[in-house]
Amino acid sequence: MDTAALERFEAGRNRLASLAYRLLGSAADAEDAVQDTFLRWQAADPDHIAAPEAWLTKVVTNLCLDRLRSAQARHERAAGDRLPEPLLEGDPMLGPADTVEQRETVSLAVLTLMERLAPVERAAYVLREAFSYRHAEIAAILDISESASQQHVHRARRRIAAGRRGGEVDPASARRVVEEFLAAAASGRTERLVAMLTADATAVSDGYGLAKRLLRYTTPERIASLVRAGLTPTPAKRRLAGGSPALHIAPVNGSPSVLAVVDDRVVGIVVLDVRDGKVASLYGIATRDRLTRLDARWRHRAPDAPAVTAW
Template identity: 65%
Template structure:
């Protein structure tokens, strides 16, 4: 492959990765999908590829759908241990963020809700809402009729709406929410945490160290607050993490988040989903394999001073 042909692919890599991430909910799987697309591009008879961007979009979309439909991935997600891989604000894999729909399409709530869609519904929703493809273009990419594309979008929107009603926050507002959350969690008082939560707040966690075989669900504000009160690390947890964590405020997948770091390595993140200026959901992630890309991005950029220097 000549330099110009390789450069043409590289110019599309971030967009393709952002597309694959939205379809798969996993940065690692998205990277593998884009690399598979590169191999297809390398082997293709490019003389007959009239519009490389459209050709690559079709390849990546269908490779991602093949992954979603694979027996291995269906099993992994069916056992109840799967959750989206978090990405730090500014990560190019988050992709376009000019519209509300584009920003919401990478929130943990929407990525999780998309698990309830069929692979085709998921692809139509992502291509239309996040990448502004027309139904005619989507029909070509997915080998559908235009009317079928419209029907898939209607069904997807109906289900995704259940994860909506978010509050748009700037980084300063997000930091204030995280500060209040950290103060309440550090106080050890359940009632302080409950006042920050909506009446129907819920939580999900992959367990201390990400060791839970299945995700742990907290179905009421009281149960969630009780679990959060116990978030403060014990001596055993500090030993497991490799030291006393520093606590930072961040924005992850478009939502306020509390990051716990040890030696500039992210060991845990609590992502806060906001509705009506309160916390409607908390997603706790501690599994190292889920935090690998987030840690790399964290180490690559400057960040604000810690909220707590040693917890």
Template identity: 55%
Template sequence: MALSAGDVDRFEAARPRLAAIAYRLLGSSIEAEDAVQETFLRWQAADVDRVEVPEAWLTKVLTNLCLNQLASARARRETYVGQWLPEPLLAGDPMLGPADTAEQRESLSFAILTLMERLSPGERAVYVLRTAFDYPHREIAEILDTTEAASQQTFHRAKKHLANGRARVEIDEAAARRIVKEFLTAATSGRTEPLVRLLTEDVISIGDGGGKVPARAKAFEGAQAVARFMWGLFRPAEAKRARVGGAPEVHAAIANGDPAFVAVVDGRVIGVACLEITADGIAAFRSQVNPDKLGRATERWAATEHGEPLLIAF
């Protein structure tokens, strides 16, 4: 049935929140946008005059669409080429959603989005709705057709699965730039020792190329191994420039609340590497170089101001 202008406005007012929920559940802006659009089609087909609480109705529909998609995504990721990582979003992207509390900021970090792959779809939904959007368990139970007690139990189970024993250090823009600059200086020094000093002993480096860009399927582990890999990554080579279409400009940025470096060629983002910062040093590098997962970052990059690059790579 045709929606009134007011009904359309009601949905559009909810769209940013729905998109942010979908992104945190799915780890992909494209899939999130598809879920939001399907929710709109369901809203369009519904007898909206009988919907008592539109926000709750829309959230329930969207969440269940995402749960169905997560179930099928597990099968797709079994055949994914290499390591699957979420899509990074640059600072200021509205799809990141609320980041007012420490819990909300942690839940959008690249580390937690990656760890959420350990969770069942139901655990992921409860964790996202409770931690990132502050839904009470009573409302979560209504959204997921469960009980309040079951929602609470699922939430505690999800938090246990996500615990990695590392205390995350929150970083502002100035600190992020300083950390990235220090890292790049060490990585391009021609020696591994300066870089090793910045890393934790058990640091890991993981990359997602999706079979379209070379990326090691197995993580590099340990400070020495990661330092050698990073030294080789930033070592100039004509073949690297040819592969990406030029010499990448490397900028400091914030992605998903983490310090990151962004590699750009002719205005196109070709890679985003998020650094997991702990009190003991850099504990992880998670690099997204799959071009299918960098389109939104490129759009955001083009729409925002950024300074001179810290480095011209390769």
């Protein structure tokens, strides 16, 4: 491959990765899809590809669709045994974030809802909402009709809107809500936590990475008890974490989040969706392989002072 062809691919690598991440919900799988796309680009003759960006987009999208349609992926989605991989603010894999729609497509809440969509619906929705492709372009990428593209996007929007609980909130307000939430958890008074949750709040946890299936909670009282128990330090929890974590507040996938950090290593996170000054949903992730990329990027940033110095 000549230098020009290589540079052309590298110029679009981050865009391809952010597309693949939105489709697969996994940074590791997205990186694999981009690498496979590169191998196909390398094997092709770029001089005979009239529109390189469209060609690369079509290849990576179809590689992701193959992964979503695989037996393993179908089993994972049916079982609901994993959450999307979280990414720290500033990660180039988060991709475009100029519009509300673009930011929402990478939120943990919407990535989780997209797991319920058929693969082609998910692809059409992401291409339209996150990358502003026209329906004619989506149709060409997915080998469907333009009217089918419109139908897929319409259905996806409706299903995601029906399940969406949180909303966009400015960073300063979001941080205040998280600080108040941590203070309520530390107070030992469950009723304070209940008061900070919306009536329809939900919580999903991977059980510190030890549970075989995701743990789901659907009432403010149960969620408050879960949070209170989870944020109460014990010797067993400190052994599991490898020490006494500091708790930092930082944006993850565009949402305010609490990161538990031991010796500059992220050992767990809780991502919060905020609505009208209250917490509408929580996602707790401590499975090691779901935090690999976030942890690596955390080590290369200068974080704010921890909200809780030692848990």
